[in-house]
Amino acid sequence: MGEGIQTLQEFMKQTKGILYLLAIAYFVGFVAFWKFLHGREKNED
Amino acid sequence: MSGAAATVRRPLLSLSNIFTGVILLVGLWLTYLRFTGGLGAVTNLDHNNPWGFWIGLDLLCGVALAAGGYTTAAAVEIFGMKKYHAALRPAILTGFLGYSMVVLALLYDVGRPWRLPYPFFVSPGVTSVMFEVGACVLLYLVVLFLEFSPVALEWLGAKRLRRVIVRLTILLTIMGVVLSTLHQSSLGAMFLIAPWKLHPLWYSPYIPIFFFVSSIAAGLSMVIFEGTLAHRNFEDKMDEEHKKTAADVVLGFGKGASMVLAVYFAIKVFGVALDNEWSLLGTGYGLWFLLEMLGFVLLPCFLFAVGVRDRNLSLIRWTAFLTVIGIVFNRFNVVWLCFNWQLPWEQRYTPHWMEIGISVFVITVGVTVYRFIVTRMPVFYEHPDYKEAH
Amino acid sequence: MSTSRRKFLKWMSAAGAAAVVPKKARAHEQFTGYPDSYGVLHDTTLCIGCRRCEEACNEVNDLPAPEKPFDDMSVLEEKRRTDEKTYTIVNRYKPDGEDKEPVFRKFQCNHCKEPACASSCFVGAFTKTPEGAVVYDASVCVGCRYCMVACPFDVPAYEYDKVLTPRIMKCTMCHPRLLEGKLPGCVEACPQEALTFGKREDLIAIARERIRKYPDRYIDHIYGQQEVGGTNWLYITGGPFEVLDFRTDLGITPAPELTSGALSMVPVVVGLWPALLGGMYVINQRKDRMAAKEKREAVNEAIETTQSAADEAMKKAAEKARQDREKAVEMAVKKAAEEAAKKLEGENKGKES
DSSP: OOSSOOOOHHHHHHHHHHHHHHHHHHHHHHHOOOOOTTTTTTOOO | OOOSOOOOEEEEOHHHHHHHHHHHHHHHHHHHHHHHHHHHHHHOOSSSSSOEEEEEEEEHHHHHHHHHHHHHHHIIIISOOOOGHHHHHHHHHHHHHHHHHHHHHHHHHOOGGGGGHHHHTOOOTTOHHHHHHHHHHHHHHHHHHHHHHHHHHHHHHHHHHHHHHTHHHTHHHHHHHHHHHHHHHHHHHHHGGGGTBOOOOOOOOTTTHHHHHHHHHHHHHHHHHHHHHHHOOOOOOOOOOHHHHHHHHHHHHHHHHHHHHHHHHHHHHHHHTTTTTTGGGSSSSHHHHHHIIIIIHHHEEEEEHHHHTTHHHHHHHHHHHHHHHHHHHHHIIIITTTTTTTTOGGGGOOOOHHHHHHHHHHHHHHHHHHHHHTTTTTTTTOGGGGGGGG | OOOHHHHHHHHHHHHHOOOOOOOOSSSHOOOHHHHHHHEEETHHHHTOOOHHHHHHHHTTOOOOOOSSSOOOGGGGGGGOOTTTTBOEEEEEEEEETOOOOSEEEEEEEOOBBHHHHHOTEEEEEEEEOTOOEEEEETTTOOOOOOHHHOOOOOOOOOOOOOOOOOOEEETTHHHHHHHHHHHHHHHHTTTTTEEEEHHHHHHHHHHHHHHOOOOOSSSSSOBBGGGOBBEEEEEEEESOOGGGGGOOOSSSSOOOHHHHHHHHHHHHHHHHHHHHHHHHHHHHHHHHHHHHHHHHHHHHHHHHHHHHHHHHHHHHHHHHHHHHHHHHHHHHHHHHHHHHHHHHHHHHHHHHH
């Protein structure tokens, strides 16, 4: 039997799986980056 | 100003409570039948028609009509439209209860409801559009719960916890819009896998966008509709700000809904043009499509516009109701009436009365919890201890 | 070179070879499926409708006994479909009229190369095996029935009458038997060789050859070669496929491709929406802060203007009061002087007389 990805289904399983994890990591990272970017602003009233 | 001039007495054995009680009892009995006899005992689902009334009403309509949560939150918190603030808590409550009822309905519809956590914790089917719907609905339920929790926490007097959660508001709102965009559109995208089963006038590569855009119109209309019912039944619970800004909400959301429906109509026309389906408009299904487009999209779009221009609140309220019916009409067309359209009539599906009964039960549970919450917690009024929050 | 170093190098090169660089999601361009996977060729011109395949399937898979026995041909009077107790059925067709010879066709899961059921299942309950069979794992199935919606051939059936263990039921191509080197039950039972088992590529060649040799006997098309991206169960017939309940409107796009577009928008929304919405929020906050600032400044200015106007008015009033006082004092002094002068005049007049 061959190795590696043989069908589109397998390909999508791998790529979508990675993408979901990346999406979650991105959201967490986005919030962190946002806080970093706006960190030193004095809070005007 | 908090509290009310005269609180309406709400006796336990009122007519509406008795009515509710009967529905709940019948629902419990139907639940017993479902879980002792299986799906076959209470539904008319078969091998050709695996999805029916529950998926149509409780899932598709339920999710679309609970969209008032994210649309109102976006309007108030992201776009800064503070004058709609009074509509925010009721919309979030409706959203939270709406999505909770979707999950409740799913417990009846799937074959093994105790396995509902499986896609997330046991075996993720990441190639499936439905996986994405499930993941986003689950996360969005958490968001809605957190967005609603300050209401309960104010009622319970948990000041510190409430403060912590309120600081998350903008983050939760943004997450809510992201998650709602994803799952509202993906509910439509689920049907992309069966182009041969959905009538070409409803099937389109644009179907995810159709579902997303129409969910905005659905949400705005539901806020107006539900506000109308609330003013009729819970006026005694409303504070001055709520009563004073009610007209602003109706006018503002009516204007928004009009614009969204206009855009929705246009992209539906683009969809017909994309697949060159003009000739289909003359068929039986074509007329049904025109009924949906002209009677339930273009007409309310126009009526909203007239109502806004003439400041005719009553017209806007009725149009909101018409739009809600139109959304239900569209979702039923996609999942039922125009699905398996090529099957001979004898093989088509009609719901069993028990399916309708359980749907009524689920909706009644939601309405009952709503009534409990709004008569006790600061949804229609500001809690005196937390005035500075708004 | 020591054994361990050799092993290490072997592993490294294997890892390198196995690392597949992702390519675009276009199955018919890129993914050819498992090589050497098996399939079945059904030649409907040879089928006599004896239903021995149905019987064998029932036995091999331990399915419950049907209402009517397998030698009861009256079932052929109606068109049947697969159900929760029946993985395969044979239907009878009379395309040339009631008095002519009927045609038969066996129906079961087509074991697609890119199965819609596998793509749509949100718990991954379906697997396309390297042997070619599409198999179902009941141990994760939640019973959502999306696979039934997705299947272009309407194959999967559901045990609606079971409460605790309802399953999807469909043909397995007898995958356990394949692993033992045996034939699927139906293929073994067919007395007419209407079913041929072999490698998919070989079956296509066989079908091509049959069509070439007997052009008047067959329609020049192998059903399943390209339909929905290709299936492992292939068919050749003597008459038009639609007549034998084959769907001919399915196209050649494999199922996963149908939803890959929508799914690829997920990362885009997740990526862009927070930035757009966050940006709008910040802009609105800024606008509100600017508006509040301007309002505050306007109020302050108004207060100042009012204050200075009030000060002005007070100053003027004070000045006027002072002037009035001075005048009053002047008047009083003048009056007093006049009165004093009058009095003196009066006294002087009295002295003179």
